[in-house]
Amino acid sequence: MSFEGRLAGAVRDAVKKVYDLELDTVHVERPNDPEHGDFATNVALANARVFRRNPREVAENLVGALDAPYVREAGVAGPGFVNFRLADEVLCAEIGALLEAGDRYGLKEPEGRPFMLEYVSANPTGPMHVGHGRQAAYGDSLARILEAAGRPVYREYYFNDGGNQIRILGESVAVQYAGIYEKGWPVADPGALYPGEYVREIAQALADERGEAYLGMPSEKALPEIQAFATRWCMDDIERTLARVRVRFDNFFNEKDLYESGEIEALISELEKSGHVYESDGALWLDSSKLGDDKDRVLRKQDGSYTYMAPDVAYHRNKHERGFATAVDVLGADHAGYPPRIRAGLLALGLPEDFYEVELVRLVKLVREGEQVKFSRRAGNVVTLDELLDEVGEDVARYFYVRSSHKSEINFDLELAVNQSDENPVFYVQYAHARISSIFERAGTAPEDVGNVPAGGLAAEERQLVLELLDFPRVVENAGARREAHPIPTYLETLAHRFHQFYTVHRVLVDDADLRARRLALCAATKAVLRTGLDLVGVAAPEKM
């Protein structure tokens, strides 16, 4: 159990003893200023109204009644904080426990019903761009963090391979394909075609594989096959890029399957039975305005085809039927209008309100030499994720993406990113790891071979390092509870800083056997936590740099 937890319990006991009161929450935290001790609590202040006494007096009494042998010193400070300092021997023992857990330190065993995390789900109509990269990095890191925090996660990617945009992709490829043979291909709206270079690549791949086969065919027959080919090509391309950035999925779900399995028809008839749909102007509507949405939404258009809402609701219902406790979607902020209508659909079906949740990821603003670049697939000036990876590398990209809160917009200056990649904070963290590897290499032992931690006094830098290490489980747990990834990089940078400070002042490989063993233990512990933390954000922990 964490020291925060243990101290909170001890304080609660003291309150009970002195004032005969049961407090439900006792907040214990690490003060910013190390002078204030290793841990502190504000109970006397926070509950001033309950105690009806001077907070300092309350704090004094609690210190007097405190029963916590691992605390070396407790005192009252400021307006009524209680500060605790732990015994060095206790901290050494704690490092021993950390080493025993090794790479599993701070991680809980997943238990309970899994919940589904859906992320990226970029349409298979072209390569992933830098915005998708952010969703991929956040989604994958979040999945890792949630699992580390003890919540089993099933990761899914939803391929929208059934909509209108696939037809446009097919036509775009068909035109280029015909062009290879210096032929034309009739299309209704040439302005709607996708302009990207990749369309040519797909066309070429199609020509290489099938030759002129589709030129002699009527387009009603050829187009579906070309669409299928192009969609498959894009999916493969996306999956390849995802693998490159170490973003993993348990399943890729195809929208098409919902049509083929009859789930959409089933959904519609069930909604009709629910009494939440009505016909108007020849279309079928959901009365979503009664279910939390701004207005009613069309499910089936006048022409008899479905809006995207129908398969999307069917898909989320499908998730529920597969037995997931919760479905969390990671979406781009430009899809902010989407959750209310999905939720409305699910409510109409009688699903529990808390089944469906959403995390919106802000967009990536692309900046070039100080000026914002407007990019869109239509304009054909998209910067692909692959291009970014080619320039800055996978580690830098992943780290940069999750370093700031997914809720705030980030500016991505490509030139600057390349220029600054040498000074990127990810190297700062990785360097600490590599330095430790180097020490063990010099010492001729491995981190796993570090045995008992000889108890002894700790220097200021060592104390700070130990306290930071022991904070890791709390950071993971909080990040998971809040569904945030960025606290991990923040933590890693602080930890790396503590280590670099320690390293600068103290030599590890000294003659004194106990001191050497204790410092090697600190290094092994730091190495384990750095590696675990880096893995949570999908970044490598190099042995050498």
Add this chain to the structure above:
RNA sequence: GCGCCCGUAGCUCAAUUGGAUAGAGCAGCGGACUUCUAAUCCGCAGGUUGCAGGUUCGAGUCCUGCCGGGCGCGCCA
């Protein structure tokens, strides 16, 4: 116009969800390598946390109103 989100050092971002003197990294200036990796460390400078009120022992954090920015408000996806 309505709804949701965001305004923190010159720049990019944190801040243990209400705690003590708001912190890092870049950029700037000045120091530290005969010793385990200087991709490091130490110091200096940089702020009315968009503005104005309010809540309380205490506010970057919560409430109200402004100002500025983003996104959403299709029988598009």
